[in-house]
Amino acid sequence: MAKTYYLTTPLSSEDTRALKSGDIVYISGTIFTARDAAHKRLVELIEKGEELPFDIEGSVIYFVGPTPPKPGDPIGSAGPTTSYRMDSYSPIMLEHGSKGMIGKGKRSQEVKDACKMYDGIYFGATGGAGALLGKKIKSAEVIAYPELGPEAVRKLEVENFPVTVINDTYGNDLYQMGREMYEVK
């Protein structure tokens, strides 16, 4: 039976190993945003052995390109983008200490394997719930690549950001399991 957890970042292996596909998690603390273009640059830094713009250990990366904020708001609407575009980068991020990713849609076998190997979790957030998710973001600050616009790396402070565990550290995949459970043949 799926459980509900309240976790604060950075995440430890102890945190992530407790989670199972289908669990609902409310994340609080600091998370970082990055989409394709930013991932490409982050991975290049890792490969060159250079310092990243944030501490990768235990970090949670949110795949998002938000709408521009209205005056007075920290951020606009900020729902997840489709994750497979990050598939070639995510295993490297996990290998170097990142513990969580938030996005939507299926991941490659390589990403699932990396989750198993490095205690990483792939969380799904509700696509299209940008207004609701944007409200859970209390502050936002661009910390790298401002020239990428909505794709810049942002440091976000979130409070009870709602996500579901899709891929856990045991090789389970909610997209497969959920579908098998409700498929009528």
Next chain:
Amino acid sequence: MREIEFDEVVKAVRNMIIHCGTDLPQDTYDALVVAMEEEKSHVSKEVIRQILENANIAKDEKRPLCQDTGLAVFFVKVGDEVKIKGGLLKDAINKGTEQGYTDAYLRASTCEPFSRANLKDTVGYNLPAIIHFDIVAGDKIDIEYAAKGGGSENVSRARVFPPAAGKEGIIEYVKEVISDAGGNPCPPITVGIGIGGTFEKAAISSKHALFRDIGSKNEDPEMDEMEQVILDEINNLGIGAMGMGGTKTALAVHIESNPCHIASLPVSVNVQCHSSRHTHITI
């Protein structure tokens, strides 16, 4: 000849875009309420609950429903007794689109196909809008608008079958497209199917089918029945809300069918996500 001011069209289009960006249409909202009640998986039920809560927040606080505020797609019926004073109708629609996206803080999602460069900056300028014109009798302009997100557009497909494929062939094809798409198009989805015509006619029909209100009946009883059959087949796939497993993958299937060449059976499947932002005005 009736004359309509250029600026009147600009204003009407701008208001449509602003309204659609933050207010989920009633037909979609109502269909999601029913889907939440009927959904058997509690994970999917929770997802649909979040989608509805999101719609309430977006409406109350005038925030975009989704950060993907889409490409602006229009179907325009122009009466043959109408004249636009002060410019071209196409320019008025594009100008209204730019103003709407800018004034409502909607994301500009248009880019060059290869350099991927944003055509201006992140705010506004979601141009050019995709506009399909038709000329009809009368002195009015009828504008249907939808914001079309990338997630659902990316899973859409078209194919020209041999006539022998028949209804069964089409049903199998639609199932295959939706099954492969899984959670990527943000289910619960609406599925638009264009049948017949030519390759491009089928594609345009499948897009237009998405503009019809959820819950409305197809005027053609044969197509209405086929819509039901396909809807059940899709919901039996078990994909569920956001692909997390469940019984409510689609809210509706809409078919537009056209006469076609004796040698071919074109089919197009266009998917719209749960954020089915569409509206319609007559000037």
